Amino acid sequence: MDGQTGLDKTAMAKPGDPIVLNFNRPLDRESVRGKVSLMLTDNNNTAVPQDIDYYADGAALVIKPKEPLRYSPETNPTSYRLQLASGIKDLRGEDWSGSFDEEFLLPHTIEKWMAFDYSSDGNELARTQSDTQLRSPFILGLYPGFPCVLDESTLNLASLISGRCKGGIYPNDYGKAENDLMPIIELPANRPIIVAFSQDMDPSSFHLGTSFIVEHITENGDVLNSVPGDLEIKPRSVYFHPHTPWKKGDFYRYTLVSNGQLSSSDTNCGETLCSLSGLPLQTQLLANIQIQEGNFSNPSVPDHLLLPYKIVPQTHLGYDEATGGGPNLVQYFIGAPPTSNVLQMLTTSPISDINGNLVSDRQRIYRGEDGERKELRQGLGWNRLDPNNPFFYKPEIAFDGIYELEEPGPKMISDPNTESLTDSDNLGWGYMMDPDGVKPSPNSAKVLSSRFDVANPDADWPYLSINNTMYAGANVGCGYQNIQGVDSTCQDNPFPGLPPICAQERAVPSICPTEKFTYLSSVLFAEVTSEVSEDGSIKVNIFPGHVVTTSFLTVVRGGIKGTTMVPTPSGYQVMRMRYTEDGSNNRIYPIEAEIGKSPEGTPQLSASVDLYLDAPLLWRNIQNTQGTLGGPDHNFFSYETSFSLTGGVKFLEDGRMIAEQINQNEVNFSLRGNQPATFIDLIIPKEGSFLQYISQPIKE
Incomplete structure (x- = not known):
């Protein structure tokens, strides 16, 4: 529990987070050496020591497992045990008088269920146990840009328009308002590109220039050069830090590469971005649609209540395949001067x-x-x-x-x-x-x-x-x-007793x-x-x-x-x-x-x-x-x-x-x-x- 808010910090922990212990006094950095251990226990009840980095930072002890903390799978529950040995001192040389030997686990990931069927008389019929629904990872958020696949035909760099989301409403003659065109925003010189995902990603699938591409481009969209930099890969996010700052007023784009198929999970991880389960990145959550004239054939519906349009998902493109991938996701931005404003990823x-x-x-x-x-x-x-x-x-x-x-x-x-x-x-x-x-x-x-x-x-x-x-x-x-x-x-039923x-x-x-x-x-x-x-x-x-x-x-x-x-x-x-x-x-x-x-x-x-x-x-x-x-x-x-x-x-x-x-x-x-x-x-x-x-x- 958090001492200030009373909130359960374990429930809020996510894969890849460090473990932070707060003391009431600044710690002697040297005194913590050899005093911290982390064990992982799985379904076999075998405690396995975890390789960790740790350090004292003021009154905080920060522990970073080299194998990131993970949610606990239902079929192979895992828990962690964190221990501190005696001998930890504060900056005055006084011994820490407490003790710490705590077991914790991150929330479970649900993997099994018995789905219900229903008999003709409405009774529930449980099936045999099976896997829960699988889904490919998708993008929860990114910066700069917007987490959707853009319609390339609506891109206009000169007008600072990156385009309309694929699956959004395009101009039509049937009374449905078209979607907004997304602006191209500025990225200050001292900020990285950041992308956050819905699931743990396979770090080996991230390759700069192959599955994650960053390019310096002209106003016409021509590539000037690939941008050199470093990928900082975490279980559910990735940061790209350029070797040199973004140039003020210049155009850039970055590309997250998937398998090009909404309807298929076939992929080659490394050439594309994948989750730890081997599924491709699902870049497009909106269905590709076609807008038609409304269906006016229902005589019970008065004209003023009829929808003037009919929107039909393009089923042949496989929009409803939960484990599918999708087209490459491309985002555009403009370099800007550095800023002192603080950016928070929430x-x-x-x-x-x-x-x-x-x-x-x-x-x-x-x-x-x-x-x-x-x-x-x-x-x-x-x-x-x-x-x-x-x-x-x-x-x-x-x-x-x-x-x-x-x-x-x-x-x-x-x-x-x-x-x-x-x-x-x-x-x-x-x-x-x-x-x-x-x-x-x-x-x-x-x-x-x-x-x-x-x-x-x-x-x-x-x-x-x-x-x-x-x-x-x-x-x-x-x-x-x-x-x-x-x-x-x-009215009374003509048949007695009914x-x-x-x-x-x-x-x-x-x-x-x-x-x-x-x-x-x-x-x-x-x-x-x-x-x-x-x-x-x-x-x-x-x-x-x-x-x-x-x-x-x-x-x-x-x-x-x-x-x-x-x-x-x-x-x-x-x-x-x-x-x-x-x-x-x-x-x-x-x-x-x-x-x-x-x-x-x-x-x-x-x-x-x-x-x-x-x-x-x-x-x-x-x-x-x-x-x-x-x-x-x-x-x-x-x-x-x-x-x-x-x-x-x-x-x-x-x-x-x-x-x-x-x-x-x-x-x-x-x-x-x-x-x-x-x-x-x-x-x-x-x-x-x-x-x-x-x-x-x-x-x-």
């Missing part, structure tokens, strides 16, 4: 998605009003996981199962922000949006449905009709526990407060400037990056009668931060944040952030569960939204900074589609999104 910590597969590897927990595990699981969507239904069975879409070990979920602390929220103001029956709701843990976001079902379609429903192929309500994390007839629409016949039935949502979360991973680069406002706030420039989130389940409700309740995993989502506008509607500046004082007088960081939301796999998942003719359509491609963020700034004993960012506004997401007709409203409630970033160790 990493989300602790994280839940420890194995980096963009899935929350936990069994779902849900119940009915009686406290029993209860959920209707029959019909469309569920039948795709019925092994006795061979024509529709899609085992790859499994979204729930049994785990011996699980990734961490939310803390069981009641959430006062959602206690009074119901769906009554959004055509619903007045059900609580978040019954027994709990607060988000660090680096998670709560997603709620603001309508489970339509209560009064005659008076309020904006579509021309409603039927079981029109998705009007939803529940996040779990489905519905039962169906109840609406008394005012019911229940009444009702024209409308309402679906009662199951209760699953711990399943309404998506888990967040991100790396940001923040520049703390010397600019101070009149109230003492310090200006901070945040260079836009992205937040990548795990998949969450939504069960959509079809119509107002029957049991059409389709489970639809969202797939991972990418939230891309947007640059700040200049006076001419060009987004070219970093996000302006400030460190000021909270009402309690403690430091806090505040920022307003515009974003694009993309759900690249949602199209595929709708198609897999519903089999829509001609393919589905939806609007969660470059969906525009904004967050107002504020959070505390704290400092650990070892000098690292923790910056929290919690949304102060309710954020609404309106999921719409023409085919199938979709009218689903989701919200992140106030303080429902909780990002916690930590800076890099000071003593490395």
Whole structure:
């Protein structure tokens, strides 16, 4: 535990971090020689001494294992034991009177599960144990630039435009606003290139000039020369330090080389960048798309509610291959004079998605009003996981199962922000949006449905009709526990002993407060400037990056009668931060944040952030569960939204900074589609999104 904040530093540790012990007095450097040992114990209970470097730096003892600290694999758990021998002295020559013999382990990486299938009557059927979803490593953040593959046709060096992200919205005639063009930013002469990854990378795959290329170029993009320098390789990041400073006003580019194939994991590590598991770097998280005229064939949807466009992922390019690579990622920048401003690399910590597969590897927990595990699981969507239904069975879409070990979920602390929220103001029956709701843990976001079902379609429903192929309500994390007839629409059944016949039935949502979360991973680069406002706030420039989130389940409700309740995993989502506008509607500046004082007088960081939301796999998942003719359509491609963020700034004993960012506004997401007709409203409630970033160790 950290003595200043009370936070669990082991949970926040990541592969490659040093171990730092803080004493109450400066240490005699010579006295620590031969006094430090580190052992690693694996599944065989064999303690193996670790080769380490260590030194005293003032009152801190810094230990750097030559084989970096790693997360503990589920199938071969590893722990560490750190010991200090007696004889350590302070600068006055006085002996340290304490002792230190501690065992610790980094969080587990989940490797096994037993996925659930569902029988025709809705019962869970556990499969035999298998590996959890594998995923190639991807880029969490980089500087300078933006962590996406750029469309080369939109590059304009002379106008300082690096281009538009591939998979973003390009100019079109169908009413969908095109994405921003990324600016080319300056890199001060005294700063390196930095890239951060989602998984431990294979250090032997980094070769300057082959898999990692840095070039000095002309304004026309012609190569003047390769830039000589050194690669500083860490488990989850790499730094490039040029031998000579970047030249002011000159253009440069750097290239991260992958296998050129989104659809394949075939690669030659060394010529390409790879993870320790041998998978290629996945450079492109957004799907390549085609924008078409909207599908206007659904007579139930009035014209003013129709999407004027239809966005279709280019499936032949293999956008949904989890272990694929991708095109080379190229970023551009301009040399600038050195700066005294401090650049902080901030990493989300602790994280839940420890194995980096963009899935929350936990069994779902849900119940009915009686406290029993209860959920209707029959019909469309569920039948795709019925092994006795061979024509529709899609085992790859499994979204729930049994785990011996699980990734961490939310803390069981009641959430006062959602206690009074119901769906009554959004055509619903007045059900609580978040019954027994709990607060988000660090680096998670709560997603709620603001309508489970339509209560009064005659008076309020904006579509021309409603039927079981029109998705009007939803529940996040779990489905519905039962169906109840609406008394005012019911008639006696002509057959004695049978229940009444009702024209409308309402679906009662199951209760699953711990399943309404998506888990967040991100790396940001923040520049703390010397600019101070009149109230003492310090200006901070945040260079836009992205937040990548795990998949969450939504069960959509079809119509107002029957049991059409389709489970639809969202797939991972990418939230891309947007640059700040200049006076001419060009987004070219970093996000302006400030460190000021909270009402309690403690430091806090505040920022307003515009974003694009993309759900690249949602199209595929709708198609897999519903089999829509001609393919589905939806609007969660470059969906525009904004967050107002504020959070505390704290400092650990070892000098690292923790910056929290919690949304102060309710954020609404309106999921719409023409085919199938979709009218689903989701919200992140106030303080429902909780990002916690930590800076890099000071003593490395």
